[in-house]
Amino acid sequence: MAGLILRNVAKSYEATKVIESIDLEIKDGEFVVFVGPSGCGKSTLLRMIAGLEEISSGTITIGDQIVNEVAPAKRGVSMVFQTYALYPHMTVYKNMAFGLKQAKTPKDEIDQRVRNAAEILEISSLLDRTPKALSGGQRQRVAIGRAIVREPEVFLFDEPLSNLDAALRVQTRIEIARLHERLGTTMIYVTHDQVEAMTLADKIVVLRDGNIEQIGSPIELYRNPSNMFVAQFIGSPKMNFFDSDDLTDAGRALINSRADILGIRPEHFIVVPTGSGVIQGKPNLVEPLGEYALVHCETVRGSPFIVKTTDPENIKKGSVMSFDVDPAVTHRFDQLSQGRIV
């Protein structure tokens, strides 16, 4: 097991900078999730750690070894690919044993490790099948199994759930969390899905355009997003932003000339009698989801915002309603710098 240190890591393809200059420390045993919109460089960063992508400058250290020039298989990392990337012409057993065979591991040990991993992942009965005869979820387990048998210092997951259907995605997510608990190995996980990031991570790294926007625990990012991008990226539905023209006098009192944007999460709104509260809005669509409902509203000025409520009966579509919020859970930002003002 080992930690990871990235120092000034950058990557460019000819003139295009994909990763600007990243400094990141990952502790031994930590579950770190790289999250960001597509094209933010998260997969590239993971592939640079794996050794599948050269780095243009900076150093990557795994354990106490600088691995810039080290071949992927010698870095002590295993990777689970989005498309599983199983060898279609080999059985499950051979797929899992292939890496160990390359490392000239004794046959008995290969057998023992493969069977052990198969047991953990409950795929012992599938060992003689080829990937073609497996379902998507089973293939994913084999891909994880192939990573496990190599007993790596660091696991790398590249959007491993995006090819699974919704139900299986939730189940596999839980299994990955359990696996981390059981093995205690450092894991780096790339996803564009903030729910996966929130549920799995010890530490989330939010990326945008090849830069780190914020690093922190899920709850930290949720409570104290450092800028408007992170504020909207973490949390679902995303945070609403209002400027002084949207707000009532009570709302305007919460902002000032520097902190001129008020951020309120949909789940923090409280319905209050018309005329009071920080904001007024006209609901135009209610999405009932059973436990709660999402109410799509428009401010007096026409800016859209979303309110999450457990009490949809109180919502009167088409008429102006007032909403209040506990000032302690609001967020203030500077529109110019997009940064958070405390």
Added chain:
Amino acid sequence: MVAVVNKSTFSKVFWPVLAWTVAIVFFFPIFWMVLTSFKTDADAVKPEHLIVFTPTLENYLNMIENYDFWRFAKNSVITSLFATTFTLFVGVPAAYAMAFNPSRHTKDILIWMLSTKMLPAAAVLYPMTFLTKNILGLFDTHFLIIIVLSLINLPIVIWMLFTYFKEIPKEIIEAGKMDGVSIWGEIKDIVLPLAWGGLASTALLCFIFCWNEAYWTVRLTTIDAATLSKLIEGNRAPEGLFFGRLSAVSTAAVGPIVVLGWFCQKQLVQGLTFGAVK
């Protein structure tokens, strides 16, 4: 409703008829050739014996006894087999490199390779003959024919292999890298097994091209390395064409290829449509 029925009846009749017509048009010369090979040279040119004649093995016996058929056949087998092997030996690494480690110039190289096929063979006939005969002393050797056949087919082989290799998902190759496989291991254990159908059809096609090649094999050989193409060519006697003999030699020359193609039909079609259907 009626229109629909009519249309389907039409296509039920039209397409099979067209298919059969095309098949017969293509097959007829071969059929005729095989038929003629069992006629005497005298019968072969008489229209009244087109279908009805007394079959004879005279041509075949003559071919084997007087023409040294087996030597030509042996040369064909040797040159085609070695040329195909050598072509694949060079073509597989070349196609691998271009498919999995492309550079900015990969496309240009591929086009350049293909452009060598655009050169009319006749244009280099004299230099080739002069060079091999007077300078290199390779004229009429197996080695020369194998090299020539290999070079002729290399562009096509590389192109075909390149296309098949391109079909292999990049992630599988990367998974191999993560598993620590060497370059040769990667080719042997991952690329070739996955492109097996394509490799087989490329090899087969290359072998067929080598076997059928006539321009160079006829012109760069006399006796020692002469292939079946040369034998066929040699039956164009100055005193006229002996159709019976010629047909027997031709039948014997195409026979093995037809049989080989027949057995590998499935592989061949699968390989040729590999990229298209998937």
